[in-house]
Amino acid sequence: MATNMLQHITAGNPRALVKPVFYTTIANLVGLLPFVLLVEAIRLIFVPFVNPGTLIDLTRLWWGCGAMGVAVLLLFVAEIPAYRTQFRGASSAAAEGRSRLAEHLRKLSLGFLNKRDPGDLANMMMGDYTMVEHGISHLVPQMFGALIMPVLALAGLSFLDWRMAAALFAAFPIAIVLVLLTSGIQRKLGASHMRAKIDAGNRLQEFLHGIRVIKAYNLTGERFVRLEQSFKQLMRHSIRIEGMLGPIILSAIAFIRAGLTLMVVVGVNLVLGGSLDLLTFVTFLIIGTRIFDPMTTALVSYAEFRYHEQAGERIVDLLKEPIMPGEQEPPNNSKLELHQVTFGYLEKAVLKDVSISFENDAFTALVGPSGSGKSTILRLLARFYDPNEGTVRMGGEDISKMDPEALLRKVSMVFQDVYLFQDTIANNIRFGNIDASQQMIEDAAKQACCHEFIIKLPNGYDTLVGEGGSTLSGGEKQRISIARAMLKDAPIVMLDEATASLDPENEEEIQKAINRLIRGKTVIAIAHRLKTIQKANRIIVLNEGQIVEQGRHGELLALGGLYARMWSLQQETSGWGISSKQG
Numbered sequence: 001m002a003t004n005m006l007q008h009i010t011a012g013n014p015r016a017l018v019k020p021v022f023y024t025t026i027a028n029l030v031g032l033l034p035f036v037l038l039v040e041a042i043r044l045i046f047v048p049f050v051n052p053g054t055l056i057d058l059t060r061l062w063w064g065c066g067a068m069g070v071a072v073l074l075l076f077v078a079e080i081p082a083y084r085t086q087f088r089g090a091s092s093a094a095a096e097g098r099s100r101l102a103e104h105l106r107k108l109s110l111g112f113l114n115k116r117d118p119g120d121l122a123n124m125m126m127g128d129y130t131m132v133e134h135g136i137s138h139l140v141p142q143m144f145g146a147l148i149m150p151v152l153a154l155a156g157l158s159f160l161d162w163r164m165a166a167a168l169f170a171a172f173p174i175a176i177v178l179v180l181l182t183s184g185i186q187r188k189l190g191a192s193h194m195r196a197k198i199d200a201g202n203r204l205q206e207f208l209h210g211i212r213v214i215k216a217y218n219l220t221g222e223r224f225v226r227l228e229q230s231f232k233q234l235m236r237h238s239i240r241i242e243g244m245l246g247p248i249i250l251s252a253i254a255f256i257r258a259g260l261t262l263m264v265v266v267g268v269n270l271v272l273g274g275s276l277d278l279l280t281f282v283t284f285l286i287i288g289t290r291i292f293d294p295m296t297t298a299l300v301s302y303a304e305f306r307y308h309e310q311a312g313e314r315i316v317d318l319l320k321e322p323i324m325p326g327e328q329e330p331p332n333n334s335k336l337e338l339h340q341v342t343f344g345y346l347e348k349a350v351l352k353d354v355s356i357s358f359e360n361d362a363f364t365a366l367v368g369p370s371g372s373g374k375s376t377i378l379r380l381l382a383r384f385y386d387p388n389e390g391t392v393r394m395g396g397e398d399i400s401k402m403d404p405e406a407l408l409r410k411v412s413m414v415f416q417d418v419y420l421f422q423d424t425i426a427n428n429i430r431f432g433n434i435d436a437s438q439q440m441i442e443d444a445a446k447q448a449c450c451h452e453f454i455i456k457l458p459n460g461y462d463t464l465v466g467e468g469g470s471t472l473s474g475g476e477k478q479r480i481s482i483a484r485a486m487l488k489d490a491p492i493v494m495l496d497e498a499t500a501s502l503d504p505e506n507e508e509e510i511q512k513a514i515n516r517l518i519r520g521k522t523v524i525a526i527a528h529r530l531k532t533i534q535k536a537n538r539i540i541v542l543n544e545g546q547i548v549e550q551g552r553h554g555e556l557l558a559l560g561g562l563y564a565r566m567w568s569l570q571q572e573t574s575g576w577g578i579s580s581k582q583g
């Protein structure tokens with residue numbers, strides 16, 4: 001159980017505790033020296049009062065004072081590595097842990113990630129790791145350190161007088177049992193507090209992401225109320241957790257104090273009865289009052305520890321989530337196939353027993369009504385998901401046995417919804433090939449028809465792009481993503497409605513860029529506007545997750561089926577426009 005607790009509080013990296021705990025323990029042991037010397041000094045001063053006629057041993061007292069000075073210096077020296085390892089160790093463990101978690105998230109299937117709230121994951125990455133950091137830097141070393149003094153004091157004092165030692169520590173086990181017994185309540189409260197925190201984080205993220213829609217539709221009141229409610233809920237949980245834990249900790253502290261009182265009562269009785277000398281009684285009084293603080297610290301740290309442990313446990317659980325399996329390198333032949341594939345994101349099947357083979361170096365287009373499963377096919381081919389039934393194959397081999405990252409190296413994707421990172425334009429293009437030189441980046445940009453607009457920007461290729469590419473137009477972002485794909489130069493290109501929703505000028509530029517990108521590649525393209533795929537080698541028509549027609553443009557028109565209907569509908573609507581003339 002203790003191993004589990006240490007695993008959790010460190011988010012699966014208990015080795016991060018070794019140095020902080022070791023050096024803090026050393027510092028705490030050195031910290032006992034001035035205290036021991038103080039006890040000795042007081043005993044020396046009290047000798048004439050206990051044994052009338054004897055003098056204070058001044059030489060010993062002066063030596064003691066000198067030793068105390070040295071001990072204070074030693075303590076300072078011992079605290080330096082303790083301090084350094086606590087903070088450095090915790091910060092680097094959190095930084096490494098965050099990277100490890102990010103790497104793990106990247107390797108998880110999209111199916112798993114879709115089920116998790118992005119706010120929950122963001123909170124885990126930042127908030128939970130901050131708690132883990134605090135656990136490593138403060139809570140665990142503090143708890144260990146704080147326990148040293150009472151444990152050593154118990155051993156030393158029992159040697160001096162076991163009756164007094166028993167009285168002093170009698171209530172300590174009760175305090176510990178109280179804290180341990182209530183740890184179940186602490187866990188429950190901690191979990192609901194955590195949920196409220198995640199919910200507030202999600203609401204805040206939703207509010208910030210949707211701020212344009214909120215302004216445009218004047219939803220300020222309604223959305224703000226949701227946000228406000230989640231903050232209030234969090235406040236209620238915070239008050240509840242403090243309200244419940246406070247009395248428990250205070251009661252535990254009261255028990256420790258009671259031990260001190262009991263010791264005084266027992267001591268007075270023993271002194272009056274003549275079975276305890278005054279010097280020993282004074283020693284107990286000094287030590288008794290000094291160990292009260294560390295014992296309290298250890299208890300408070302433990303209660304806090306239990307709360308922070310839950311944050312680490314959430315991370316450990318997520319790290320246990322299995323990543324997409326597969327280690328095989330993809331074959332040289334990159335011909336893709338869906339073989340009797342059935343797939344659904346949830347229970348309902350989105351693709352039903354679909355078989356398609358995508359010929360090498362051919363242009364295959366996927367068309368069909370909205371929701372017919374076109375994008376799902378691309379996601380399965382890129383192995384964002386594995387099918388429920390059937391296989392997806394590359395070069396005749398099952399891709400579920402292949403390393404997902406190696407597989408993706410063979411694929412360039414251009415989506416309609418382009419995401420650019422908050423970085424320079426050059427670096428955004430460089431994602432296609434991180435080793436690319438500036439010249440290669442510019443060549444790719446020229447090919448993708450975006451060099452001209454980039455050099456007109458204030459800092460050219462070094463211009464920073466806002467998060468998600470918010471400082472660029474849709475067409476500009478699209479061309480940058482094509483330059484990225486160009487630089488990657490993968491044998492398979494997947495296009496998802498790359499030219500939809502663009503103005504004619506942008507569309508022409510992008511079409512030009514795409515034509516260069518797909519030259520000599522295996523292309524799989526989704527298109528809503530059928531005129532862009534008239535020259536495709538094969539057009540697959542999907543409806544409700546099944547292939548209903550396939551062939552070349554002319555063949556499909558001749559069939560007079562779904563494709564022909566979609567075509568004539570688009571021919572009719574292509575002349576539509578918004579007119580300002582009234583009936």
Ligand SMILES: Nc1ncnc2c1ncn2[C@@H]1O[C@H](COP(=O)(O)OP(=O)(O)OP(=O)(O)O)[C@@H](O)[C@H]1O
Pocket residue numbers: 114345346350368369370371372373374375376377
């Ligand atoms: N992540 C998801 N979770 C659950 N259902 C999903 C998810 N993505 C898509 N779907 C559902 O799967 C079905 C097929 O979606 P898909 O995106 O493949 O269709 P599409 O043909 O590409 O549609 P469109 O042309 O509108 O983009 C739809 O009913 C959609 O609601």
